[in-house]
Amino acid sequence: MGATIVEKIFSHKCGTEIRAGEVVMAPLDGAMIHDITGPIAIQKFYEMGGTKVFDPKRIIMLFDHQIPADSIEAASNHVYMRKFAAEQGIHNYDINEGVCHQVTIEKGRAAPGEIIVGADSHTCMYGAAGAFATGIGSTDMGFALRFGALYFKVPETIRAEVSGKFQKRVGAKDLILTIAADIGADGATYKAIEFTGKTVRKLDMAGRMTLCNMAIEMGGKAGIVAPDKVTWEYMKGRRKMKSFALASDEDAKFAEKRFYDASGLEPQVAIPHNVDTGVPVSKVVGTHIDQVFIGSCTNGRFEDLAEAADVLGKKKFNPNIRVIIIQASRDEYLKTLKAGLIEKFVKAGALVEAPCCGPCMGGAFGLLAPGEVSLSTSNRNFKGRQGSTEGKVYLCSPATAAASAITGVITDPREV
Amino acid sequence: MAAKKSVPAKKVVVNLPQAAQNMRVWKFGDDIDTDAIIPGRFLTINNPDELAKHAFEGTRDEFAKKVKEGDAIVGGRNFGCGSSREHAPLALLGAGVRVVVARSFARIFFRNSINVGLLPVICLQADKIADGSKISLNIKKGSLESDGKQFKIEPVPEFMQGIIDAGGLVEYAKGLKEVPVCTKSRQ
Ligand code: SF4
Numbered sequence: 167m168g169a170t171i172v173e174k175i176f177s178h179k180c181g182t183e184i185r186a187g188e189v190v191m192a193p194l195d196g197a198m199i200h201d202i203t204g205p206i207a208i209q210k211f212y213e214m215g216g217t218k219v220f221d222p223k224r225i226i227m228l229f230d231h232q233i234p235a236d237s238i239e240a241a242s243n244h245v246y247m248r249k250f251a252a253e254q255g256i257h258n259y260d261i262n263e264g265v266c267h268q269v270t271i272e273k274g275r276a277a278p279g280e281i282i283v284g285a286d287s288h289t290c291m292y293g294a295a296g297a298f299a300t301g302i303g304s305t306d307m308g309f310a311l312r313f314g315a316l317y318f319k320v321p322e323t324i325r326a327e328v329s330g331k332f333q334k335r336v337g338a339k340d341l342i343l344t345i346a347a348d349i350g351a352d353g354a355t356y357k358a359i360e361f362t363g364k365t366v367r368k369l370d371m372a373g374r375m376t377l378c379n380m381a382i383e384m385g386g387k388a389g390i391v392a393p394d395k396v397t398w399e400y401m402k403g404r405r406k407m408k409s410f411a412l413a414s415d416e417d418a419k420f421a422e423k424r425f426y427d428a429s430g431l432e433p434q435v436a437i438p439h440n441v442d443t444g445v446p447v448s449k450v451v452g453t454h455i456d457q458v459f460i461g462s463c464t465n466g467r468f469e470d471l472a473e474a475a476d477v478l479g480k481k482k483f484n485p486n487i488r489v490i491i492i493q494a495s496r497d498e499y500l501k502t503l504k505a506g507l508i509e510k511f512v513k514a515g516a517l518v519e520a521p522c523c524g525p526c527m528g529g530a531f532g533l534l535a536p537g538e539v540s541l542s543t544s545n546r547n548f549k550g551r552q553g554s555t556e557g558k559v560y561l562c563s564p565a566t567a568a569a570s571a572i573t574g575v576i577t578d579p580r581e582v
Numbered sequence: 583m584a585a586k587k588s589v590p591a592k593k594v595v596v597n598l599p600q601a602a603q604n605m606r607v608w609k610f611g612d613d614i615d616t617d618a619i620i621p622g623r624f625l626t627i628n629n630p631d632e633l634a635k636h637a638f639e640g641t642r643d644e645f646a647k648k649v650k651e652g653d654a655i656v657g658g659r660n661f662g663c664g665s666s667r668e669h670a671p672l673a674l675l676g677a678g679v680r681v682v683v684a685r686s687f688a689r690i691f692f693r694n695s696i697n698v699g700l701l702p703v704i705c706l707q708a709d710k711i712a713d714g715s716k717i718s719l720n721i722k723k724g725s726l727e728s729d730g731k732q733f734k735i736e737p738v739p740e741f742m743q744g745i746i747d748a749g750g751l752v753e754y755a756k757g758l759k760e761v762p763v764c765t766k767s768r769q
Contacts, residue, residue, distance in 0.1 A: 180764035214755035239626030303694035352660035555640030
C-alpha cells in the first residue's frame with residue numbers, strides 16, 4: 167500500500183517506514199519563535215537544563231505580534247529574546263521583517279520535505295512550501311530548542327481535492343472558508359489536510375499559503391500542498407536545493423477524501439464567533455460594519471492587496487469605516503509600495519501600517535469597542551479576538567473586504 | 583527498526599492529580615477557544631498567578647473572582663481550540679485548577695496542558711456533568727464520578743503518560759542528556 171505525503175516526510179527523515187498513528191521522536195529542520203510565545207519557551211529551555219540550543223541556524227526568531235513594542239511588558243519581552251539570540255548566536259529578524267509565518271516561508275526557512283515546528287498555531291502555513299509544519303506550545307518549544315527533536319504522533323491525512331475554475335473575485339480564502347464550514351472546527355483534529363486537485367495546482371504560492379494557514383481552524387495538525395513547479399519556482403533564490411518528487415501515492419490510505427468544486431463557489435463570509443460558519447456573502451449582504459482589516463498571515467500578501475486595489479479601482483473607501491491595511495512582510499510591503507498601491511490606499515482613506523500582526527489578535531492596536539463590528543481578512547473571529555468580547559468579527563477575502571470598505575456594509579465584491 | 587519504548591524519565595514528582603476528590607465544576611460549552619481562556623491583550627504576562635486574574639475575562643467574568651484552588655473545568659467538544667498560547671493552561675493553573683474534563687480537546691491545548699501539569703481528561707459524557715456540581719476523578723480506575731454516577735474516561739496516550747508521571751515536560755526533560763531520535767514509541 168502506498169503512503170501519504172506526510173508519512174513519506176517522516177519516513178524519509180528517519181530512514182525507516184513510518185505510518186500514520188505511530189509515535190516517533192522526529193528530528194526538526196526548523197523551529198520558529200516570536201514575541202508572544204518565545205519568552206516562555208526560552209524560560210522552559212533553561213528550566214530543562216538547556217545551555218546551548220540544538221542548532222542556532224535552524225531557529226527562526228522574530229517579533230511581530232506587538233511591534234513596535236506597545237507596552238513596557240512587550241518591550242521587556244523583546245529585550246529578553248534579543249539577549250537570548252545574541253547569547254546563542256541565533257539570527258533575529260527582530261521587528262523588521264513582518265509576520266512570522268510569511269517571513270519563515272519567504273526567507274526560505276521552510277522547504278519541501280522538512281519537518282518544522284513553530285510556537286504558533288498557524289505554523290501549518292509552511293505546508294504551502296511542501297513542509298510538514300505544525301504549531302506547538304512554549305514548553306514543547308523549550309524541548310525542541312534544546313534537543314532539536316520532538317514526539318509526533320504521525321497524523322492521518324484528509325485529502326481535499328478541488329476542481330473547477332474560480333469565478334472572478336472568488337479565490338483561495340472563499341475556498342478555505344467553505345472547506346472549514348464543511349469539515350467543521352474540530353473535524354480535522356490530529357489529522358493533516360492535503361490540498362490537491364487541478365484548482366490547487368493552478369493556485370500561486372500566496373493562495374496556497376491562505377489554504378494551509380487555516381488548516382488549524384479545523385483542528386488540523388498540518389496543511390500541505392505537494393510541491394510542484396510553482397513550489398520549486400518559488401524556492402529558487404530562497405533556498406539552495408535540487409527539486410525532488412514528493413507526493414501522496416494514489417493508493418495511500420487517507421482518513422477521508424473530500425471533493426470540492428470551485429466553479430460554483432460564491433464569495434464566503436464566516437459569521438461570528440466561529441470560523442466554521444462560512445456562508446455565501448449573499449446571506450449577509452448589508453450587514454453593518456465599523457472596521458475593515460486587510461492583512462494578517464492569511465491574506466496580507468501582495469496578491470491579496472492587488473486584488474483589493476483592483477476592486478477599489480478609482481473609488482474611495484467609505485468615510486464612516488476605519489480601513490486598516492497591513493502587509494504580511496517587508497518584502498510584500500515593498501512590492502505593494504512599488505506597484506503604487508499604498509498611495510492608492512492612502513488616498514482612498516485607508517490607514518496603512520508597517521508589517522505586523524496588527525488587529526488580528528487584538529493584542530496591539532486596532533481594537534474593537536463593545537458593540538462594534540469588524541470585517542477581517544484574517545483567520546479567526548472568536549469572541550474578543552479583536553478587542554471587546556461584545557464586538558463581532560466577520561471573516562472574508564480581500565476582495566470582499568475591499569468591496570465592503572467602499573460601500574460601508576458587507577458587500578458582494580462581484581457587484582462593485 | 584524495532585519499535586522501542588520511549589525513554590522512561592525518572593519519576594521525580596507527581597504533581598498531576600491521579601485522584602482528585604470533590605472538585606467543584608465550572609461548566610463550559612463546545613469550542614472554548616484559547617482567546618476566551620486568556621484574551622490576546624494579556625499575553626505579555628508570563629506569570630500564572632497574574633494570568634489567572636484575567637482568565638475568561640469578558641466571557642465569564644465571575645470565574646477569575648470566584649474560582650477556588652482545586653476547582654475543575656468541564657467543557658464540551660474541542661476545548662482549547664485556536665491559538666497555541668500556553669498562557670491558557672498556565673492561567674488555569676494559576677487559578678488553582680488542576681483538571682479539565684471535556685468531550686474532546688484541541689490538539690495543542692491537550693499537549694500543552696500535560697506539559698505544564700494541568701491534567702486534560704477526555705470523557706465522552708462530559709455534557710452530562712452540571713455546572714456547580716462536584717466531580718471526583720480516579721485515573722487508575724479510568725473513571726469519573728459526578729452526582730453518584732460513574733463515567734468512563736479515556737486513557738492518556740502512553741508516550742504522554744511518561745510526561746505526566748514525571749510531573750510535566752520540564753521535569754521529564756531535566757533527566758535527559760539527549761533524546762532517542764527516530765525511535766518509535768507505542769502511542
Ligand atoms: S497575523 Fe494573526 S494569525 Fe497570523 S501570526 Fe499574527 S496574530 Fe497569528
